[in-house]
Amino acid sequence: MKAFIGTNIIDVKTESILQDQTIIVDGPSIAQIIPSAESSNLNLDSMEEIYDVSGLTVLPGLIDCHDHLASKNYELISRWNLDEPASTNSIRIYKVLEDTLQSGYTTIRDAGGLDAGYKLAIEEGLCEGPRLVLAISIMSQTGGIGDRVSGSGHTNGLVTNPMLPNAVVDGPDEIIHKLRELVRCGADVIKIATTGGASSRKGLGPRDTSFSRSEVRLIIDESARLNKKVMCHALGGPGLRVCIEEGVHSIEHGCHLEEDPDLVKLMAEKNVFFVPTFTVYDYHKSHSAPHVQVRAQQLIDQHRRSFEIAMKEGVKIVAGTDAGGFIHGDNAHELELLVVNGMTPMEAIKAGTITAAECLEVDDCVGSIEVGKVADMIIVDGDPLKNISMLRDRNNIKHVIKDGKNIPISKRIL
Numbered sequence: 001m002k003a004f005i006g007t008n009i010i011d012v013k014t015e016s017i018l019q020d021q022t023i024i025v026d027g028p029s030i031a032q033i034i035p036s037a038e039s040s041n042l043n044l045d046s047m048e049e050i051y052d053v054s055g056l057t058v059l060p061g062l063i064d065c066h067d068h069l070a071s072k073n074y075e076l077i078s079r080w081n082l083d084e085p086a087s088t089n090s091i092r093i094y095k096v097l098e099d100t101l102q103s104g105y106t107t108i109r110d111a112g113g114l115d116a117g118y119k120l121a122i123e124e125g126l127c128e129g130p131r132l133v134l135a136i137s138i139m140s141q142t143g144g145i146g147d148r149v150s151g152s153g154h155t156n157g158l159v160t161n162p163m164l165p166n167a168v169v170d171g172p173d174e175i176i177h178k179l180r181e182l183v184r185c186g187a188d189v190i191k192i193a194t195t196g197g198a199s200s201r202k203g204l205g206p207r208d209t210s211f212s213r214s215e216v217r218l219i220i221d222e223s224a225r226l227n228k229k230v231m232c233h234a235l236g237g238p239g240l241r242v243c244i245e246e247g248v249h250s251i252e253h254g255c256h257l258e259e260d261p262d263l264v265k266l267m268a269e270k271n272v273f274f275v276p277t278f279t280v281y282d283y284h285k286s287h288s289a290p291h292v293q294v295r296a297q298q299l300i301d302q303h304r305r306s307f308e309i310a311m312k313e314g315v316k317i318v319a320g321t322d323a324g325g326f327i328h329g330d331n332a333h334e335l336e337l338l339v340v341n342g343m344t345p346m347e348a349i350k351a352g353t354i355t356a357a358e359c360l361e362v363d364d365c366v367g368s369i370e371v372g373k374v375a376d377m378i379i380v381d382g383d384p385l386k387n388i389s390m391l392r393d394r395n396n397i398k399h400v401i402k403d404g405k406n407i408p409i410s411k412r413i414l
């Protein structure tokens, strides 16, 4: 058992701070939380480890609902894993996992590109990394965002990792076969795309439709049969409408929702989660290919208005960065941007902890600091409720605890 003495707990369930508490962790779980004034009742001598964390703040381990841990940029040669040996790439991904965990992110939903072998390695204790919820591959139709094509018109005939199947599908038979294959490969959630995006090829824009309504319906039904939820990349236009009306579990990006306010109401009614991903557009507006920069500039204001309407209508909003094409390990940038765009720091922290855990269906074990839950928590020097940006600075992260285990924090390695 270990004791963390004197900390201020951010209680995301009651939206309050519990001052000067002592947390007892037994194995992977939180065993007891009591005011430090009463800790004389505890037999501290029996503790294997005691941490004096007086004046520090503890919050639940952070959760990013939309990451691409295996991606490192938007170049086709890199997306096809042709730019470096597989071994180098694998070790690079391992470093990303380790670094992301050390930044305070104890749970990540990977929205495509990470194979289940990394999850297995973490669970076996071969390496440290966040708890993972995996989409494996992005399912789209021919010409959709998952169908990457070179300027010469070539598709990648060299895909050799059977754990990351190509998920380009057209029509019912291919859809059913691919869903079953993805689940066999370890998909915890099914990721589909019903529109283009900011970074997709010219001719496939944010309002351009991909899957048909009947294909979306089939994907949701067959996924439900396989006990999986569907997360849907959708920015605007008919593809956004179809996936909300048919009832996907979460909308990723949703930048143009404000053009269809009735859809926002429908999301609230149907309990569809909204994952805005401000971080990726903040990146695209200045760093990407010219046509991507133009798209990003055009959709940033709408994205903010969509977010404001969703907050007003009571849609459950969760934090997701869409990291992968750009820097890893700065996932808390999204929490900062949620606040810049109108959330209170407490709302942003909930979006990155308890509400995110609900979206990932792991709220029975993580997402809040409560007796009986798994001890996934971070202890920081400072008050993120006063300054959310402090979570981006690694120097402020004093302890990262996952599954009750203290994770050594090194200097940033990426």
Ligand SMILES: [Zn+2]
Pocket: 066, 067, 068, 111, 322
């Ligand atoms: Zn993404």
